[in-house]
Amino acid sequence: MIEQQYIDLFRQYRGELDANSTEGLNRHRDRAFDIFTQIGFPSSKQEDYKHSNIMRCFDADLGLNLRNIPIPVNPYDAFKCDVPNLSTHTFFLINDRYYDKAGQTEGLPDGVFAGSLQQFAKEYPTQFDMHYARIADMHKNGIVAYNTMFAQDGFVVYVPKNVEVEKPLQLINILRGGVDLNVNRRILIIAEENAHVKLLVCDHAVDDVHFVVTQVTEIVAGPSAQVDFYELEENSEKVTRLSNLFSEQKENSNVVTSGITLHNGYTRNNYRFRLLGEHAEAHAGGLAICDKTQHIDNFAFLDHAVPNCTSNELFKNVLKDKATGVFCGKILVEKDAQKTQAYQTNRNLVSTDTAQMFSKPQLEIYADDVKCSHGLTTGQLDEDALFYMRARGIDKEEARLLLMVAFTRDVIDMIRIPTLQERLITLIDKRFRGELMRCGNCAVCK
Amino acid sequence: MLKIKNLHAVVEEQEILKGIDLEVNAGEVHAVMGPNGSGKSTLASVLAGNPKFEVTRGSILFKGKELLEMEPEDRAREGIFLSFQYPVEIPGVSMVNFMRAAVNEQRKYRREEPISATDFLKLMRDKRDLLGMDSQLVSRSVNEGFSGGEKKKNEIFQMAMINPLLSILDETDSGLDIDALRVVAAGVNKLQTKENATILITHYQRLLEYIKPDFVHVLYAGKIIKSGGPELALELEKKGYDWLIKS
Numbered sequence: 001m002i003e004q005q006y007i008d009l010f011r012q013y014r015g016e017l018d019a020n021s022t023e024g025l026n027r028h029r030d031r032a033f034d035i036f037t038q039i040g041f042p043s044s045k046q047e048d049y050k051h052s053n054i055m056r057c058f059d060a061d062l063g064l065n066l067r068n069i070p071i072p073v074n075p076y077d078a079f080k081c082d083v084p085n086l087s088t089h090t091f092f093l094i095n096d097r098y099y100d101k102a103g104q105t106e107g108l109p110d111g112v113f114a115g116s117l118q119q120f121a122k123e124y125p126t127q128f129d130m131h132y133a134r135i136a137d138m139h140k141n142g143i144v145a146y147n148t149m150f151a152q153d154g155f156v157v158y159v160p161k162n163v164e165v166e167k168p169l170q171l172i173n174i175l176r177g178g179v180d181l182n183v184n185r186r187i188l189i190i191a192e193e194n195a196h197v198k199l200l201v202c203d204h205a206v207d208d209v210h211f212v213v214t215q216v217t218e219i220v221a222g223p224s225a226q227v228d229f230y231e232l233e234e235n236s237e238k239v240t241r242l243s244n245l246f247s248e249q250k251e252n253s254n255v256v257t258s259g260i261t262l263h264n265g266y267t268r269n270n271y272r273f274r275l276l277g278e279h280a281e282a283h284a285g286g287l288a289i290c291d292k293t294q295h296i297d298n299f300a301f302l303d304h305a306v307p308n309c310t311s312n313e314l315f316k317n318v319l320k321d322k323a324t325g326v327f328c329g330k331i332l333v334e335k336d337a338q339k340t341q342a343y344q345t346n347r348n349l350v351s352t353d354t355a356q357m358f359s360k361p362q363l364e365i366y367a368d369d370v371k372c373s374h375g376l377t378t379g380q381l382d383e384d385a386l387f388y389m390r391a392r393g394i395d396k397e398e399a400r401l402l403l404m405v406a407f408t409r410d411v412i413d414m415i416r417i418p419t420l421q422e423r424l425i426t427l428i429d430k431r432f433r434g435e436l437m438r439c440g441n442c443a444v445c446k
Numbered sequence: 447m448l449k450i451k452n453l454h455a456v457v458e459e460q461e462i463l464k465g466i467d468l469e470v471n472a473g474e475v476h477a478v479m480g481p482n483g484s485g486k487s488t489l490a491s492v493l494a495g496n497p498k499f500e501v502t503r504g505s506i507l508f509k510g511k512e513l514l515e516m517e518p519e520d521r522a523r524e525g526i527f528l529s530f531q532y533p534v535e536i537p538g539v540s541m542v543n544f545m546r547a548a549v550n551e552q553r554k555y556r557r558e559e560p561i562s563a564t565d566f567l568k569l570m571r572d573k574r575d576l577l578g579m580d581s582q583l584v585s586r587s588v589n590e591g592f593s594g595g596e597k598k599k600n601e602i603f604q605m606a607m608i609n610p611l612l613s614i615l616d617e618t619d620s621g622l623d624i625d626a627l628r629v630v631a632a633g634v635n636k637l638q639t640k641e642n643a644t645i646l647i648t649h650y651q652r653l654l655e656y657i658k659p660d661f662v663h664v665l666y667a668g669k670i671i672k673s674g675g676p677e678l679a680l681e682l683e684k685k686g687y688d689w690l691i692k693s
Binding site: 281382383384385387388389390391392393395396398400402403405406407408409410 | 496522547
């Protein structure tokens with residue numbers, strides 16, 4: 001049993017785990033451990049994990065930095081953000097640890113907390129206890145339980161009632177290590193009533209070792225709150241990213257998420273959105289560009305629990321070589337959720353015979369007055385469009401490239417930071433041209 | 447400029463063109479007319495190099511070079527322009543980027559520097575005015591959400607931007623109301639010089655009232671069965687095609 005080594009490890013190092021974290025987080029470990037020992041990692045025999053063998057990722061000799069041995073890097077020197085005109089409040093997590101620096105939070109509106117999860121647990125115990133590990137349901141997914149067992153730190157954004165954070169926040173996750181590592185990090189976003197906040201998270205692996213990363217993100221949007229959560233993955237092919245995002249929304253709130261994968265190894269993103277207050281809106285975008293043997297698996301569950309809510313999902317993949325893509329989108333419209341509008345689209349460009357795409361839309365509708373739709377296409381570039389462009393003198397390869405960039409466009413259009421949109425279009429163009437090399441310095445935050 | 451000899455073309459194992467001969471010189475306007483299914487649009491597609499059609503016999507010399515050996519993009523760079531009967535919508539590619547790429551590819555082929563941003567914008571504005579196009583249209587994605595008439599105008603706008611040697615207008619009049627037809631025809635007329643040539647492919651005589659052809663050809667069942675001057679078009683308008691087919 002693959003889980004056994006982690007169960008033993010947890011028992012053996014429980015003291016170190018606790019000592020290098022904080023009481024608030026430690027309090028959840030026993031329950032997480034109990035659940036994990038019962039359910040273990042998801043198996044590829046389970047329908048929802050049919051095309052992603054998670055177990056295999058953990059069947060390796062992975063180190064865990066439970067004692068918080070400092071990794072000598074000053075990210076502020078090593079990484080300079082070069083997104084033109086994108087001025088952000090920048091924060092760093094090195095592996096799962098918050099990188100502390102004085103003056104980081106300067107310029108943030110009063111009452112806003114952005115920083116270490118440990119610190120938040122100590123300084124805002126009420127809010128922490130109210131929200132940490134609450135919506136991240138461990139019973140349905142052993143990885144969430146596993147993460148909760150081992151998580152020692154992470155990043156928090158807390159925006160109190162009626163506060164609007166104008167400038168976007170940027171969290172840069174840096175993976176560093178001299179040996180193959182398992183990293184377990186948390187992200188918690190709390191936007192109280194009518195609070196507005198935008199967070200961009202960039203993932204980068206610096207060292208050429210294997211990383212298995214679990215990330216649990218909880219987004220709690222109060223009434224009329226607006227939360228933007230964008231993730232840009234630029235990892236090496238040796239990184240396994242297992243992300244679980246949970247979002248819960250009250251009435252009139254608006255949450256936009258987008259997961260853009262420019263470079264990766266093995267990625268599984270689980271999304272779980274719950275619309276619990278009327279007139280709430282959730283918009284979820286996803287785009288992955290994969291080649292070689294890269295793997296992208298997006299699993300989205302959208303729960304319309306109350307009437308008059310809107311959801312819109314748009315997931316796109318561009319696959320070539322021996323890349324694999326998976327999309328599973330479940331929409332649940334509960335019995336009383338009348339006047340629901342739920343739209344789901346999954347479109348895939350597969351440019352070689354050896355690349356594979358598996359897609360499964362699922363709609364469960366228990367209300368009778370709803371508008372729901374799903375669209376799914378997997379195919380190649382439009383030959384007519386290609387000829388049209390060539391007939392204007394545009395080179396075949398250039399035409400293909402323009403069409404591929406165009407294919408990604410509507411996902412980028414969902415992002416509500418114009419300068420980030422522009423930057424992403426440039427990066428995507430470079431990615432297709434093969435000019436975007438994953439390297440120590442990220443394309444965004446170089 | 448253009449010499450088509452004994453051209454045969456096949457699509458989906460069916461022979462559509464069965465031996466076309468046609469010669470077009472600089473400064474000339476040729477109209478190719480014929481009933482539906484006679485092969486008019488196939489001829490246009492084959493000239494532009496649409497890979498859906500397979501040429502089985504014959505040759506097409508353009509400025510002395512064999513077109514059939516060239517990729518569609520190289521034909522365009524040599525000066526061939528096809529105004530599509532059904533212009534393609536390309537969501538996500540802006541008209542501006544599309545035109546800039548097209549203009550610069552042509553320049554590159556002629557070993558010229560890429561066009562400067564200001565010159566390009568001026569060129570766009572001038573040609574837009576020529577066709578009376580809404581400035582909104584050129585800031586949108588290529589043909590996306592354009593009406594039938596707007597799409598046809600956009601074809602001639604692109605022709606004006608690229609300034610080709612040989613323009614092939616495939617049913618450019620279809621889908622245009624009379625006002626739009628006048629504007630489009632005026633645009634085409636303005637672009638005509640002694641150095642370039644035009645092939646008008648049309649079903650009706652209507653377009654020829656606005657763009658005067660020097661030669662009219664009747665295409666039927668994959669062959670040109672009659673050629674003549676502008677008076678032939680008028681005769682066709684009066685009598686239809688039947689008298690030609692039967693004879």
